[in-house]
Every structure is written in structure tokens, then in C-alpha cells.
Amino acid sequence: xxxxxxxxxxxxxxxxxxxxxxxxxxxxxxxxxxxxxxxxxxxxxxxxxxxxxxxxxxxxxxxxxxxxxxxxxxxxxxxxxxxxxxxxxxxxxxxxxxxxxxxxxxxxxxxxxxxxxxxxxxxxxxxxxxxxxxxxxxxxxxxxxxxxxxxxxxxxxxxxxxxxxxxxxxxxxxxxxxxxxxxxxxxxxxxxxxxxxxxxxxxxxxxxxxxxxxxxxxxxxxxxxxxxxxxxxxxxxxxxxxxxxxxxxxxxxxxxxxxxxxxxxxxxxxxxxxxxxxxxxxxxxxxxxxxxxxxxxxxxxxxxxxxxxxxxxxxxxxxxxxxxxxxxxxxxxxxxxxxxxxxxxxxxxxxxxxxxxxxxxxxxxxxxxxxxxxxxxxxxxxxxxxxxxxxxxxxxxxxxxxxxxxxx
Ligand SMILES: *[C@@H]1O[C@H](CO)[C@@H](O)[C@H](O)[C@H]1NC(C)=O
Ligand SMILES: *[C@@H]1O[C@H](CO)[C@@H](O)[C@H](O)[C@H]1NC(C)=O
Ligand SMILES: *[C@@H]1O[C@H](CO)[C@@H](O)[C@H](O)[C@H]1NC(C)=O
Ligand SMILES: *[C@@H]1O[C@H](CO)[C@@H](O)[C@H](O)[C@H]1NC(C)=O
Ligand SMILES: *[C@@H]1O[C@H](CO)[C@@H](O)[C@H](O)[C@H]1NC(C)=O
Ligand SMILES: *[C@@H]1O[C@H](CO)[C@@H](O)[C@H](O)[C@H]1NC(C)=O
Ligand SMILES: *[C@@H]1O[C@H](CO)[C@@H](O)[C@H](O)[C@H]1NC(C)=O
Numbered sequence: 001x002x003x004x005x006x007x008x009x010x011x012x013x014x015x016x017x018x019x020x021x022x023x024x025x026x027x028x029x030x031x032x033x034x035x036x037x038x039x040x041x042x043x044x045x046x047x048x049x050x051x052x053x054x055x056x057x058x059x060x061x062x063x064x065x066x067x068x069x070x071x072x073x074x075x076x077x078x079x080x081x082x083x084x085x086x087x088x089x090x091x092x093x094x095x096x097x098x099x100x101x102x103x104x105x106x107x108x109x110x111x112x113x114x115x116x117x118x119x120x121x122x123x124x125x126x127x128x129x130x131x132x133x134x135x136x137x138x139x140x141x142x143x144x145x146x147x148x149x150x151x152x153x154x155x156x157x158x159x160x161x162x163x164x165x166x167x168x169x170x171x172x173x174x175x176x177x178x179x180x181x182x183x184x185x186x187x188x189x190x191x192x193x194x195x196x197x198x199x200x201x202x203x204x205x206x207x208x209x210x211x212x213x214x215x216x217x218x219x220x221x222x223x224x225x226x227x228x229x230x231x232x233x234x235x236x237x238x239x240x241x242x243x244x245x246x247x248x249x250x251x252x253x254x255x256x257x258x259x260x261x262x263x264x265x266x267x268x269x270x271x272x273x274x275x276x277x278x279x280x281x282x283x284x285x286x287x288x289x290x291x292x293x294x295x296x297x298x299x300x301x302x303x304x305x306x307x308x309x310x311x312x313x314x315x316x317x318x319x320x321x322x323x324x325x326x327x328x329x330x331x332x333x334x335x336x337x338x339x340x341x342x343x344x345x346x347x348x349x350x351x352x353x354x355x356x357x358x359x360x361x362x363x364x365x366x367x368x369x370x371x372x373x374x375x376x377x378x379x380x381x382x383x384x385x386x387x388x389x390x391x392x393x394x395x396x397x398x399x400x401x402x403x404x405x406x407x408x
């Protein structure tokens with residue numbers, strides 16, 4: 001009887017989440033889509049086309065520019081890498097002009113830098129860019145991925161039937177598992193449906209991360225739309241995040257064309273609070289120093305990578321100023337420390353003075369908190385939940401604090 005109970009407990013435990021030992025904190029790395037899209041014209045755009053040359057350069061820069069030192073590790077090729085035809089044996093193959101040495105060679109190169117290799121495919125007849133999808137070839141393609149030394153799989157959902165997607169993603173995940181090679185499995189099917197149509201219990205058993213919502217574009221408007229969606233749906237989605245299984249609001253666009261300095265700090269802060277994968281999508285050779293400092297801010301990254309793995313919540317929305325909080329370590333008894341992001345969606349001129357009584361935003365530790373602003377280092381001690389946090393926040397900007405719970 002006891003043995004049966006133990007077996008049952010193990011089965012229940014194993015069923016709570018995908019158990020491949022990966023992504024115990026949100027994955028960090030580089031993903032090509034937002035910045036490089038489907039540029040395949042290497043004649044006119046030799047430094048930007050989806051090619052072996054680009055991804056070797058990305059791997060080099062992740063190391064030489066200091067990104068690897070702060071935790072970025074996956075180099076992920078998004079769409080438009082395959083040849084238009086499978087080979088004579090029905091296997092996927094990369095475009096031979098753009099990947100002349102093949103994917104195993106590129107994977108070895110990336111691994112030689114101490115990094116990990118990610119690759120995109122699609123659970124449909126075609127990828128979104130019109131290249132061969134995995135439908136009808138699930139086992140063959142999972143085996144190819146393993147043979148190429150892939151460490152992270154992004155499986156998109158274009159050209160697939162909605163009704164088939166959940167079962168199809170489970171099936172492909174089982175083939176990935178059968179290869180014996182641990183691969184982070186990033187799923188896209190929720191992004192093709194409304195949040196209420198997704199079975200999040202199944203999702204977190206199947207995937208290490210999943211795209212919930214629209215692709216990010218290179219603009220503040222896009223960042224705001226994503227933040228609004230994650231706030232609106234948080235009661236449905238946030239509790240399904242945790243070590244090994246994460247909601248994914250899509251890539252970082254910090255350092256690209258669309259965000260100001262303040263907007264960049266805001267995206268990074270909210271992505272940290274959301275326990276989001278941190279996936280750079282930028283020309284790593286051209287990131288201006290103060291934007292690079294945002295992407296490499298160790299304190300902000302520590303919030304994102306906090307071992308509790310709790311996704312944060314939007315706890316206040318007044319006059320287009322939002323407050324997001326995330327429970328983080330160190331805990332004092334049952335009380336959390338918090339990351340607190342005060343985000344302005346306003347665009348009307350001056351920095352705005354805002355104030356919050358701590359207990360009104362859920363910060364109830366009886367001895368209060370030591371606050372540190374994570375971008376400028378400002379410190380203050382607020383020693384009761386009745387104390388008031390007063391700060392200024394710039395238009396389309398953020399004030400981002402770590403509030404460390406004080407031990408009585
Ligand atoms: C490889 O990509 C080039 C564009 O860079 C394209 O012209 C060519 O048709 C592609 N080859 C295959 C076999 O898909
Ligand atoms: C994929 O292609 C097969 C063969 O052409 C076809 O039978 C099937 O309906 C297609 N599936 C989807 C989801 O378009
Ligand atoms: C395959 O799944 C089993 C059971 O969940 C798990 O223990 C194992 O680590 C997985 N292996 C890989 C390579 O993902
Ligand atoms: C999601 O909901 C919207 C609005 O209710 C609806 O128009 C749309 O068709 C739904 N999408 C899916 C995939 O069912
Ligand atoms: C903090 O205290 C307030 C009121 O005192 C209460 O409404 C809220 O639920 C508490 N929050 C947490 C996270 O315990
Ligand atoms: C907070 O204020 C309330 C009344 O406003 C008081 O009852 C409570 O003791 C105060 N808490 C602390 C920790 O000072
Ligand atoms: C809070 O700050 C005070 C004063 O700077 C310091 O003495 C104390 O050790 C800090 N406590 C925590 C938990 O960080």
C-alpha cells in the first residue's frame with residue numbers, strides 16, 4: 001500500500017511539469033527573429049542574412065562583449081534556415097549556400113565557445129516563412145535536431161490546424177525526449193489561440209516555455225501591448241510559470257531602433273518581473289554602451305533569474321502608471337522580498353511623482369524593506385508596511401526597485 005502511494009505520488013509529481021531538468025530559471029540568450037527576420041539576401045545584406053556567418057559572429061560577440069558573463073547562453077536560429085526541399089532521405093537540411101558547413105559544424109562552433117545551440121521549426125506543413133515544417137516528419141526531425149547537437153527547440157505554429165496543435169506538440173515533445181538529448185522545448189501554440197482556449201496544465205507538462213501572445217515588434221507600442229496583455233491575463237497564466245516552465249512575452253528589443261533609453265529600462269524591468277526568457281534580438285556589434293548596460297545589469301538579471309521562479313503580477317494601474325511586483329529571495333519567514341517596477345505608460349512631458357503605501361501594493365513585512373533602485377543605485381529604508389514609497393518615474397519609463405525584507 002505504501003509502495004503504491006509512493007508510486008502514485010511520484011506519478012503525480014512527474015505530471016506537474018515537464019521533467020527534463022532544463023530551464024530551471026528562464027532561458028537567456030539570443031534569438032534572431034525580431035532583428036534579422038527572414039533576410040536571406042546575402043549579396044545585399046552580407047552581415048544580416050540568416051547564415052552560418054551571422055550565428056558564428058553572434059556567438060563570438062556574446063562572449064567578447066560580456067553577455068556570456070552575465071548569463072546569456074543560447075544562440076537560437078529562428079526561421080528561414082532550411083533549404084526549401086528535404087534531402088533524398090526526407091530529412092531537413094539547412095540552406096547550403098548560407099550554411100555551407102552544415103548545422104553540426106555550427107553547433108560545434110557555438111559549443112566550443114561555452115554556449116548552447118537553439119533552432120526553430122514549425123508544427124505545420126510549412127514554417128511561417130514558407131520552409132518545410134515538421135508535420136509528417138516528427139520523429140525524423142526530432143532525431144535530426146538531436147544529431148545536430150541542438151539544445152533549445154522553438155516550435156512555431158503556422159500552417160497547422162488549431163484543433164491538432166496540442167496533441168501534435170505533445171507528440172513532438174515525446175520524440176524529442178526519446179532522442180535522449182536534453183533540449184529546452186519552447187512551444188508556440190498558445191499564441192495562436194485565446195488564453196481561455198489553452199489548457200495551461202497540459203502546456204506546463206509539455207513545454208519548458210511557451211509564447212502566449214503576439215510577436216514583439218520594434219516599438220514601445222508593441223511592448224505596451226504585451227505588458228497590457230500579460231497584466232490582463234495574469235490570473236489565468238501567472239501561476240503556471242515556475243522552474244522548468246515559463247510564460248514567454250517574446251524577445252528583448254533593447255538596443256534596436258524602436259525604444260528610448262527609458263523605454264528600454266522599462267522593458268527589461270517588466271521582463272525581469274514576468275520571469276520571462278531573456279532573448280536578445282539585436283545587432284550585438286552595435287549596441288550603444290548605455291543600452292548594453294541595461295541588458296547586462298546584474299541586479300536586474302538576478303531578479304529575472306530568482307530561484308523561487310515566481311512570476312510577478314501587475315498590482316496597481318492608476319493614471320497610466322502601473323505597478324508590477326514579483327516575490328523574490330530572500331524570504332523572511334513567509335514574507336517575500338520583492339522586485340517592484342513602477343512603469344509609466346504616459347507620454348505627457350515631465351517625470352511624475354508617485355507614492356504608494358507599501359501594504360497597498362502587497363508589501364506587508366512588518367519590519368519593512370530596504371529599497372534599492374536597480375538602475376541608479378538609490379537606496380532608502382522603509383521600515384513598516386505603513387510606510388510610503390515616493391519616487392519619480394519618467395514618461396514611458398520605469399523606477400525599478402529591489403525591496404529586501406528586513407528581519408525583525
Ligand atoms: C538558399 O538561399 C538562397 C538565398 O540566400 C536562395 O537563393 C536559394 O534558393 C536557397 N537554396 C535552397 C536549396 O533552398
Ligand atoms: C499538410 O499536408 C498534407 C499533405 O499535403 C495534407 O493532407 C494536410 O491536410 C496538410 N495539413 C495542414 C494542417 O495543412
Ligand atoms: C524524458 O522524460 C523523462 C520522464 O519525464 C525524464 O525523466 C527524462 O529526463 C526525459 N529525458 C529527456 C532527454 O528529455
Ligand atoms: C479569440 O477571441 C476573439 C474575440 O472574442 C475572436 O474574434 C477570435 O476568433 C478568437 N480566436 C480564436 C483562435 O478562437
Ligand atoms: C497585505 O496587506 C493588505 C492589507 O493589510 C492585504 O489586503 C493584502 O492581502 C496583503 N498582501 C499580501 C501579499 O499578503
Ligand atoms: C499600520 O497602521 C495601522 C493603523 O493605520 C496600525 O494598526 C498598525 O499597527 C500599523 N502597522 C505597523 C507595522 O506599524
Ligand atoms: C537594511 O539597511 C540597513 C541600513 O543600511 C542595514 O543595516 C541592514 O543590514 C539592511 N538589511 C537588509 C535585510 O538588507
